[in-house]
Amino acid sequence: MSARQILLGVCGLLCLGLGLVGGGVGSLVTEVFSGTGADYKLMMVLSAVALVAAVPVVVSGRERNLDQAETPDPEVPVDVPPAGREFDETIQGWRFRTPLVGISTRKQVKRRLRKAAVEAVMRAENCDRSRARRLVRRGDWTDDSEAAAFLGNATQSVVRTTAAALPRRVTPVEYRVRRTVEAIYGLERGDSR
Known part of the structure; x- marks a missing residue:
């Protein structure tokens, strides 16, 4: 006072x-x-x-009777997992890699990739959904034979895929998935098919 x-x-x-x-x-x-x-x-x-x-x-x-307010703690950024982390964990998990056990997981991943490929083709080719689905189904959406075979009806040699996957220490299915993701990403960036 x-x-x-x-x-x-x-x-x-x-x-x-x-x-x-x-x-x-x-x-x-x-x-x-x-x-x-x-x-x-x-x-x-x-x-x-x-x-x-x-x-x-x-x-x-x-x-001595005065109580002053204290400033709150400053806000801190929230930790957010990087984009695609869940997808990476799925394809690196044992359920995806195991041939008989991971059938449903592989189908789910294939469905997600097919949907992403169709949407990427729609944007890149400026076409409707039905045409983009036909392109993906026939394997004409990319020049990458592994990606085209994984999502489409085209057949790809299992021996050739296994030979390409072994030096990278991944399973043939994981190798095809990663090649498909790269092809979709290239299509989104505007790289040549």
Whole structure:
């Protein structure tokens, strides 16, 4: 609390005390009250009430009673997995790689890739969905024979695919999937088919 607040508070209390007690300086107070009208007396009463109401305000203005708000912690960026992470985990998982167990997983991946290829062909060739499906089904949407065989009706030698996949240490199905993804990505970028 500042010295000014204390001084004003003491002055206000002294004025209030003088006004209320008034007996010690009775003749002066009586002359002031008798020479004034009713409206002035009302103002004096209201002033006294205001001074009494000011006492708690002055007392509550102390620094030790002051609770300041603390700033919250700054926002931090949310960790988001990179795009395609779930897809990569799916094709690297044991369910996808196992020949008999992963049939449903491979079908699901193939369905997703076929849909992505059809949409990429639609954008690249500026054609409707039915024509894009025909291109993907026939294998005419890309020059990559592995990708065309994986999504279309074209046949591709399993021996040749296995021979290409072994040095990369991936299964033949995973090799075809990755080649298909690269072909779709190339088509989206505008590279030649």
